[in-house]
Amino acid sequence: MALIPTHRPRRNRKSEVIRNMVQETTLSVHDFIYPVFLIEGENKTIEVTSMPGIQRFTADRLLDEIGQCVDLGIKSFAPFPSIDDRLKDRLAQESHNPDGLYTRTIAQIKKAFPDVVIMSDVAMDPYSSDGHDGIVDPDSGEILNDATLEVLGQMALAQARAGADIIGPSDMMDGRVAWIRDVLDRNAFSHVSIMSYTAKYASAFYGPFRDALGSAPKKGDKKSYQMNPANRREALRELVLDEQEGADMVMIKPALSYLDVIREVRNHTQLPVTAYNVSGEYAMVKAAAQNGWVDGERTMMEVLMSIKRAGADAILTYFAKEAAQVLRRG
Secondary structure, three states, X not given: OOOOOOOOHHHHHOOHHHHHHOOOXXXXXXXXEEEEEEOOOOOOEEEOOOOOOOEEEOHHHHHHHHHHHXXXXXXXXXXXXXXXXXXXXXXXXXHHOOOOHHHHHHHHHHHHOOOOEEEEEEOOOOOEOOOOOOEEOOOOOOEEHHHHHHHXXXXXXXXXXXXXXXXXXXXXXXXXXXXXXXXXXXXXXXXXXXXXXEEEEOOHHHHHHHHHHOOOOOOOOOOOOOEOOOOOHHHHXXXXXXXXXXXXXXXXXXXXXXXXHHHHHHOOOOOOEEEEEOHHHHHHHHHHHHOOOOOHHXXXXXXXXXXXXXXXXXXXXXXXXXHHHHHHHO
C-alpha cells in the first residue's frame, strides 16, 4: 500500500484567497524608481530602438511623462542625460555646469513636482569624450581614481544645488562616497542622501543603455573599475567601505543575474538595499515577448518579484510605468 503523505504543502495553494494570505513577497508601486532618458530641445521624443517602449525626452515632454507616472503612483525618478558630443571633453566639465541640460532639467522637475524624488547619476561617462567613468591618463590609458574624485564632487554639488534628493555615484572609483559626502556636508547639503552603486559589475547587460546615451568607451573597457561578474565576496568588501564612508542606501547593478549578490548584501547590512534592473534585462524580456516566446506581462512581473524576493527594498526598472499599470488593475 502506498504511503499517504502527512505533510501536504499544496493545502496552502488550493485557492487564490489562501495563496494571497500566505504570500511571502509583495510588489508595490512604491518599490519602483523609474530611469528616464533626457535630450536637449523642445517637444520631442526619440525612441530607443534597442529598448522597445522606452523614449528619450526633451525636458517639456519629460514633465508630461512624469505627470503620467505620478498619476500611477510612481514618485521616484532617475534621469540620465544624452549629451551632445560637442559638449564632451576629457574632464567632463559639462557635468557640473549649473546651466547644463541635466541640472536645468532637475530644477524644472522639482519645480513642477516638488514631492517627487529625483535620484541623480554621478559618473563622467555621459559627459566624457573618452566615454569612461573617470579621467583617462592620455599617455597610459589608466583611469585616474583620485583625480576623478574632484570632478565627481563638483558634479554631486551641482546636482544637489539643482534640487536632487538622492545622489547616485555610479562610477565605482575608490573613496567616492566619502568624498561626495564631505563636499555635500561642507556646502550645507547634509540633508541630501547618497545611494551608492556599491556593487556595479562589468556586465554585458548595459548595451542598450549605452546606445540610448551614446556613452560607450572610445577605447578599452571598464573592467579596471567595475566589478568582475565572477565575484560575490568582493561586494561585501565594497559594502563595508560604503557604510563606513556614509552611504545612506546601497545598490547592486545589474539585478537579474546577480540575485545572489542582492541576497548576500541584504543579509549583511541594515541599510536599504536597491537593485538596478538594467537595460539589457529589460530588452531581453521585450524581445522574447515580441517574438511570442514568453508572456511579456507575466515575465515582467516575475522578474520584478524575483528581485524583490532576493532582498531589494527598491528597484530601478524601465518596467516601472508598465508594472504600475498592471498593479493598478490588480
